[in-house]
Amino acid sequence: MVVSIKDLDVKEKMQWCPGCGNFGIVSALKGAIADLGLAPHETVICSGIGCSSKLPHYLDTYGFESIHGRGLPVASAIKLANNNLNVISVGGDGDGYGIGVQHFVHIMRRNYDLTYIVHNNQIYGLTTGQASPTSMMGMKTKTTPWGVIEEPFRPLATAINSGATFVARGYAGDPVHLKELIKGAIAHKGFAFVDVFQPCVTFNKINTYPWFQQRVYKLDGTHDVKDKWAAMQKAYEDEKTNYQKVPIGLFYKVEKPTYESQLPQIKDVPLVKHDLKKIDISMAYKELE
Amino acid sequence: MMFSFKIGAQAGAGVMVTGRMMAKCFTRGGFHVVEYPEYPSLVRGGHNVVEVAVSDKQMYSPTQKCDVVIALNKDAIFYHKDFVKKGGVIIYDEPIDTKQFKIPKDVHLLPVPLIKLIEKAGGNNNMINVVALASALALVEYPFEILAKVIEDEFGRKGAEIVKKNIDAATEGYNYVTENKGDVVNLVKTIKPTSNARKMLIAGNEAIALGAVKGGMKFYSAYPMTPASSILHYLFANERNFNIVVKQTEDEIAAMNYAIGASFAGVRSMTGTSGGGFALMTEALGMAALAETPIVTALVQRVGPSTGMPTWTEQADLRFALHASQGDFLRVILAPGDVDECFYLGAEAFNLAEKYQLPVIIISDKFLAETVFSTERFDEKKMKIERGKIVDNLPALEPNTRYKRYKLTKDGVSPRVFPGTPNGMHVGTSYEHDETGFSSESFIMRTKQVDKRDAKLAGLLKEIPAPEVYGPKKAPVTIVCWGSHKLPALDALGILENNGIKANVLHFSYLFPLDKNKIEKAMKQCTKTVMFENNSTGQFTGMLKQYCDVEPDFLVLKYDGRQFFAEQMAEEIGKLVKKKFKGDKDIRICEKEDLEYYNQQRYGL
Numbered sequence: 001m002v003v004s005i006k007d008l009d010v011k012e013k014m015q016w017c018p019g020c021g022n023f024g025i026v027s028a029l030k031g032a033i034a035d036l037g038l039a040p041h042e043t044v045i046c047s048g049i050g051c052s053s054k055l056p057h058y059l060d061t062y063g064f065e066s067i068h069g070r071g072l073p074v075a076s077a078i079k080l081a082n083n084n085l086n087v088i089s090v091g092g093d094g095d096g097y098g099i100g101v102q103h104f105v106h107i108m109r110r111n112y113d114l115t116y117i118v119h120n121n122q123i124y125g126l127t128t129g130q131a132s133p134t135s136m137m138g139m140k141t142k143t144t145p146w147g148v149i150e151e152p153f154r155p156l157a158t159a160i161n162s163g164a165t166f167v168a169r170g171y172a173g174d175p176v177h178l179k180e181l182i183k184g185a186i187a188h189k190g191f192a193f194v195d196v197f198q199p200c201v202t203f204n205k206i207n208t209y210p211w212f213q214q215r216v217y218k219l220d221g222t223h224d225v226k227d228k229w230a231a232m233q234k235a236y237e238d239e240k241t242n243y244q245k246v247p248i249g250l251f252y253k254v255e256k257p258t259y260e261s262q263l264p265q266i267k268d269v270p271l272v273k274h275d276l277k278k279i280d281i282s283m284a285y286k287e288l289e
Numbered sequence: 290m291m292f293s294f295k296i297g298a299q300a301g302a303g304v305m306v307t308g309r310m311m312a313k314c315f316t317r318g319g320f321h322v323v324e325y326p327e328y329p330s331l332v333r334g335g336h337n338v339v340e341v342a343v344s345d346k347q348m349y350s351p352t353q354k355c356d357v358v359i360a361l362n363k364d365a366i367f368y369h370k371d372f373v374k375k376g377g378v379i380i381y382d383e384p385i386d387t388k389q390f391k392i393p394k395d396v397h398l399l400p401v402p403l404i405k406l407i408e409k410a411g412g413n414n415n416m417i418n419v420v421a422l423a424s425a426l427a428l429v430e431y432p433f434e435i436l437a438k439v440i441e442d443e444f445g446r447k448g449a450e451i452v453k454k455n456i457d458a459a460t461e462g463y464n465y466v467t468e469n470k471g472d473v474v475n476l477v478k479t480i481k482p483t484s485n486a487r488k489m490l491i492a493g494n495e496a497i498a499l500g501a502v503k504g505g506m507k508f509y510s511a512y513p514m515t516p517a518s519s520i521l522h523y524l525f526a527n528e529r530n531f532n533i534v535v536k537q538t539e540d541e542i543a544a545m546n547y548a549i550g551a552s553f554a555g556v557r558s559m560t561g562t563s564g565g566g567f568a569l570m571t572e573a574l575g576m577a578a579l580a581e582t583p584i585v586t587a588l589v590q591r592v593g594p595s596t597g598m599p600t601w602t603e604q605a606d607l608r609f610a611l612h613a614s615q616g617d618f619l620r621v622i623l624a625p626g627d628v629d630e631c632f633y634l635g636a637e638a639f640n641l642a643e644k645y646q647l648p649v650i651i652i653s654d655k656f657l658a659e660t661v662f663s664t665e666r667f668d669e670k671k672m673k674i675e676r677g678k679i680v681d682n683l684p685a686l687e688p689n690t691r692y693k694r695y696k697l698t699k700d701g702v703s704p705r706v707f708p709g710t711p712n713g714m715h716v717g718t719s720y721e722h723d724e725t726g727f728s729s730e731s732f733i734m735r736t737k738q739v740d741k742r743d744a745k746l747a748g749l750l751k752e753i754p755a756p757e758v759y760g761p762k763k764a765p766v767t768i769v770c771w772g773s774h775k776l777p778a779l780d781a782l783g784i785l786e787n788n789g790i791k792a793n794v795l796h797f798s799y800l801f802p803l804d805k806n807k808i809e810k811a812m813k814q815c816t817k818t819v820m821f822e823n824n825s826t827g828q829f830t831g832m833l834k835q836y837c838d839v840e841p842d843f844l845v846l847k848y849d850g851r852q853f854f855a856e857q858m859a860e861e862i863g864k865l866v867k868k869k870f871k872g873d874k875d876i877r878i879c880e881k882e883d884l885e886y887y888n889q890q891r892y893g894l
């Protein structure tokens with residue numbers, strides 16, 4: 001289907017701080033949907049709660065803005081209920097790596113065919129600046145006045161380790177590159193995870209655009225995306241180089257059967273199209289007699 | 290004719306399967322059967338018992354006393370010897386030393402060398418349950434062929450060899466007792482099949498699951514938790530037959546959010562749990578209410594608070610269900626009173642959830658959930674699927690406008706549209722919102738949206754029937770109860786009648802919203818009312834007072850982990866009648882004997 005970016009526009013004004021990384025992510029996502037020609041009415045974007053989780057309101061697709069940390073379980077079930085839909089889930093790092101981390105870890109074991117984009121600003125934005133699971137050691141926030149003393153959560157390594165079949169990292173300051181990553185993620189058959197560096201211009205004074213500009217570099221053809229161990233090493237490169245070299249791009253990609261494809265109940269007809277008038281339970285009666 | 294068996298053994302020894310087989314033997318002979326398990330929260334050790342009560346008349350609940358105990362270990366003798374009726378028999382495995390127990394005078398012991406008989410038949414020790422079952426049937430001279438067929442059905446999928454070995458072992462047990470029961474035979478009745486019409490045997494949880502499936506449930510997500518787990522097990526076992534998707538999630542938070550997601554996508558979906566899991570679901574329950582996403586939850590109560598007594602029963606989560614999650618919102622609470630109601634309400638829950646786009650909670654308890662009842666096939670003709678307002682054909686929207694999913698309507702219900710439908714794009718949301726679903730903090734819109742959601746109450750109340758009266762229309766005393774306690778209450782009527790007391794039952798299976806007019810009227814028609822609740826605070830009594838301004842004359846509470854037995858209800862009513870309804874309004878009772886199944890060491894066994 002031919003879809004233009006204009007088809008995805010809504011009149012609502014995006015309620016983010018001027019310069020917020022979220023703008024770059026929305027434009028990359030819109031571009032990806034348009035390039036892939038996903039029908040807006042067959043696309044659902046789920047989210048949790050946070051600045052980033054307001055995203056579903058800014059695209060003219062279906063959306064579900066759930067509660068803090070629960071975008072993934074809602075998205076999972078939307079896919080199981082109607083496997084014809086394109087399902088995308090978005091949210092913040094607090095949302096996905098903090099309060100909702102159990103869903104993040106388990107969804108990767110399941111390999112549903114859906115895409116998960118995390119707006120990783122390494123801070124809690126909406127609640128005005130507390131430490132997040134990805135805040136760097138030493139960072140001072142409202143809840144860490146003497147600096148963070150907890151190891152940061154490692155989303156990419158966790159994803160590779162938990163069985164994700166598509167693991168990438170983008171940067172909101174490079175929406176063109178990010179768009180291509182998101183396109184790859186949506187096109188991937190299976191669970192695709194994209195962690196996106198998203199500068200928070202209001203509450204994160206460390207991981208700023210200039211900070212990323214100096215450090216990020218794009219993975220190229222020399223990185224073998226099928227090699228799990230190479231991917232793992234790349235996922236740790238930032239730490240190993242004391243955050244001097246921070247790779248972005250596609251880290252890992254492997255083909256595996258999706259969860260839905262293993263359910264004969266929805267092979268031909270999605271659940272939502274099952275005929276409720278023709279439910280026969282007589283075999284259950286027989287078994288109980 | 291009413292007769293009851295108790296099969297007792299240590300946890301893990303398989304008495305539950307044996308109980309189900311025995312129950313099958315009797316329903317296939319035309320009898321009404323109630324099969325009631327009790328067990329501690331342990332996989333091995335601890336004591337398990339299953340009662341199989343058999344009657345030629347309609348019967349609703351287990352009894353306190355039984356006619357025959359089948360003791361597979363000495364604990365079973367210890368636990369049940371004092372609950373055998375006069376002239377009853379304890380069948381036990383011969384090597385057990387019974388001298389350590391004071392067996393009541395009028396109870397007979399019948400040793401059967403179970404293991405030796407198995408050896409004789411060339412079987413293995415796993416067959417001890419089958420041999421014991423055969424022995425018990427021989428005692429009442431129940432035809433062996435029925436047992437043989439049940440064994441075939443039970444073990445058929447394990448192969449002909451296994452079936453044959455079990456039948457051989459059972460034959461040994463049956464013949465042994467037939468030859469050796471001696472004078473015991475005069476003490477017990479014989480039971481002869483009355484028909485070969487087949488009835489179903491189904492537990493409350495299975496009936497809810499089956500009702501939900503027939504009612505169009507296509508998606509069930511849950512995390513295991515006793516006593517709700519058997520819904521999950523039953524649905525998984527039949528997932529492909531029923532053509533549904535069942536998902537075991539990482540926790541109950543996910544389970545509820547999955548169910549909501551599936552519902553948003555247009556599928557009738559459900560989750561189920563017990564109190565602890567429901568606590569984890571409460572945040573999302575409120576989201577379902579605000580996003581107006583229909584959702585059905587089975588809340589199968591066990592003893593709380595906290596982990597409590599996981600395998601025992603209580604009715605103490607009603608107020609929790611009523612108030613769960615922040616903010617004011619409407620919900621429906623249904624409390625089926627028997628397996629038939631489990632089935633019909635299991636289906637009806639979806640109609641209410643979808644027509645009014647709100648959460649529906651089916652509240653049940655361990656007692657109803659895991660007790661197995663004989664019943665006829667359900668009458669599907671009286672069911673219909675009503676999905677409420679759904680649109681699937683929408684005109685193109687004006688540019689820059691979105692579908693008004695939360696349109697302000699008079700009845701409070703705005704048409705749903707499912708993803709995949711052109712021109713229906715909108716965002717379902719946990720935020721207060723305007724008509725399109727966009728977040729709104731306008732004071733006026735907020736008030737209007739609250740009023741819109743509350744407006745559903747009027748329509749809903751029209752669909753909520755009055756509480757049901759059982760027994761004579763008029764009686765000097767009425768047992769009032771809700772949910773599972775319909776079962777002992779109906780049996781109590783028979784006991785009371787035998788004692789010359791005329792009584793009836795007023796039973797509630799629709800617990801919220803409560804219709805003041807209908808309930809006031811129903812209560813006014815009673816002379817003296819005695820409410821029985823399986824909790825320590827009289828939660829439903831409080832609700833009746835709060836919402837309907839009515840109050841029962843007496844309130845009897847029990848919260849020891851067991852439901853009321855019919856005998857206990859009849860006893861309390863009897864006492865009140867005798868005292869001419871004078872005395873304390875609040876009555877608390879507890880089992881007389883303190884038998885703990887968890888910690889047998891206490892008894893030095």
Ligand SMILES: Cc1ncc(C[n+]2csc(CCOP(=O)(O)OP(=O)(O)O)c2C)c(N)n1
Binds near residue numbers: 096
């Ligand atoms: C159960 C619950 N706890 C806490 C909150 C408050 N809360 C809202 S958003 C948020 C964190 C936001 O950070 P993040 O997820 O990183 O998203 P961002 O705003 O940075 O995009 C918190 C703690 C909530 N809404 N619900």
